[in-house]
Amino acid sequence: MTTTAMTTAASGIPVRPATRANWESPAEYNYEHFRTKHLLLDARRTVETSGVLPGDPAPDFTLPRSAGGGNLRLSDLRGKPVVLHFGSFT
């Protein structure tokens, strides 16, 4: 895990302490087995409000689109509201 990832978001915006405390290393993040600790971690993240608080700037990022659709940069969508949803295939 890089120090940058711990202290700043992809955009350089500081990550909130509640999020930093629950940050997982690449090996922890890509676990091989779903365990009770992952349920508990989610509960902790909910209670500690891990993430970006309302009113704060949404950390910017550039990520690839599926099916070779090129990159999308979040800040390019300014001017209209955005629903940003995270999900897993499994």
Added chain:
Amino acid sequence: MHALWGDRVHFVDVMVRQAHPGPAVPPYATIEQKLADAEAYRREAGITWPVLADDLDGTVHQTYGGLTDPAYLIDADGRVAYYNMWAYSPVLHQAIEALLAQGGRGVVLGEGIDRTPHLLPAMADGWPGIRRGLSQSYVDMETSLPGSATALWLTHQLRPLLAPVALRATPLPPAVQAGILLGVSLLVGAQIARLQHARATGDASPGPRRPGHRVDRWQAG
């Protein structure tokens, strides 16, 4: 949701790690695998908006809190207007409505956050994900919280029945909400009345009547 708001709001999905890995769906080793799953997910769910793949370390996912299924509503200036920690469409729907009503800017619905673990929609939709991981995902989930994977399967079977509540895009109509509230109130009220009646008549036990109870008392008097 997209059908309702797609012309006034951008929608973006971000594919995160394998939450329930298994032999057929191991943890991602390359970004290509993640992109391929993002595309499979897009096709399967019939999504017409961008599905992105986060990097392998989950940098963006973790920056945004790292929860399993969160949704953010970001305002027109790029600030967080609403944080729905466990995504539930009716909640987002209300947030979007409120945001558009105030010109697309600012925090909405009070402090702009919903921490309620909305498990019903996740359960009604979660089974296909577990099924992809074959037995390992199932066993892992059962081990982590006994009964949870079976509950997921059961909810999947009941999906048509639960869909009107679990998978709806908009809040329940006020009349239905009032109906449910009235029904629950009547049940609770009836129970309280029954207990009070039992106390007034000296029958302390509201449970099944014990045979002979009243006869004994009559004999004693």
